[in-house]
Amino acid sequence: MSVVIRTTEVSDDPRLRDLLDAGELERVQRRPNPVPFITAHALLRRLVADETGVDPRRLEFEKRCATCGTDRHGKPHVTGMRDLHVSVSYGEHMAVAVVTRMGEVGVDVEDLESADFDGFGSVTLDESEAVHLEGLTGDALLAARARMWSRKEAILKATGHGLVVDPSQVVVSSPDAPAALLEWKAAEHPPGPTQVSDIDVGREDHRAAVAVLTSHPMSIRVQRG
Template identity: 85%
Template sequence: MAVVIRTTEVSDDPRLRDLLDATELERAGRRPNPLPFVTAHALLRRLVADETGIDPRRLEFERRCATCGTDRHGKPHLSGMRDLHVSVSYGEHMAVAVVTNLGEVGIDVEDLESADFDGFGSVTLDASETPYLADLDGDDLLAARALLWARKEAILKATGHGLVVDPSQVVVSAPDAPAALLEWKAREHPPGPTQVSDVDLGRDDHRAAVAVLTSRPVTVRVQRG
């Protein structure tokens, strides 16, 4: 299996809720706007179902936090399918999901507007990454910021650490260079071989990336919903 990614716009289709289990519906209900969560998790269920032939309503997910060990949060895993790895990400407008058998995986999607804040560099970038953005402004700057953030968060989702690890401790390649993890400076155990790829979403207002913990070659297949 390649790294199979599916993308879609956030939907208010009420039929999507029928695909989710009670835990997912409860989590969705805790959000001021449940539509992105519902869209993303329905998307993940449909993607895994299409790759495995299993009814999307019968899939069972569990969560494990790599930092504290709880099952109340953390990256999702498919119950009873140890060889398949999944990740999901969503924002106000878009959702993305991924499945692969190559290794632990993480995916992230970012709206350019989410990168439009003062102090981005201080909370996100290592000193070696600051020059990446020096000559950029306007939408070019926001696109570069969003791409760097997506690469870093995809890596941290793949490792299972999430934002427990400071993103500035995860050093990635320049926005105009092939995606790569250059250095892991965090005190947490480094992830080992990590393949990072940017994801073409077919739209200008978002950026996305995927990371897989593997030394094997990675082929990414993107499906647009």
């Protein structure tokens, strides 16, 4: 099976809410702006349904935290489908979901504006990565930041660590080079062979990436909608 990625614009279509289960709807109630969450989780359900033939409303998801072992948070898994790996990411404008059988997977999408803050380098970059941004300004700088940030987030989602691991300890390739995990400096156990790829989500103001814990080359299919 290839890595299947689906992207969509955030939508307030009321029919999307009907796809969510009781647990997801409870989380919806706690959000001041639930539309991105609803869009993303409906997108994931529809993607898994299309790849497995199961009604999206009948799918059940569980969470497992790689750090503490709890099921109250962590990366999502489809109940009863242990060989199927999924991930989802969203922001104010875009949502991205992925499904694969190749190995644990992570996906991340970033608006360029999310990388527009003082101290970005000290928070997210290793010294060896900071040199790649020297001389960049304006949108070129934000695009490079967002690209590197999305790669790091995708990797940390795939490992299940999330931001428990300092992103500056996850060294990725230059933003103008093919996506890759170059070095894992964190104290947590390294993930082993990891494939990383940038994703074109169809918007110039976003960058996205996917990571799979596998030694095999990824065959990626990107779908819109």
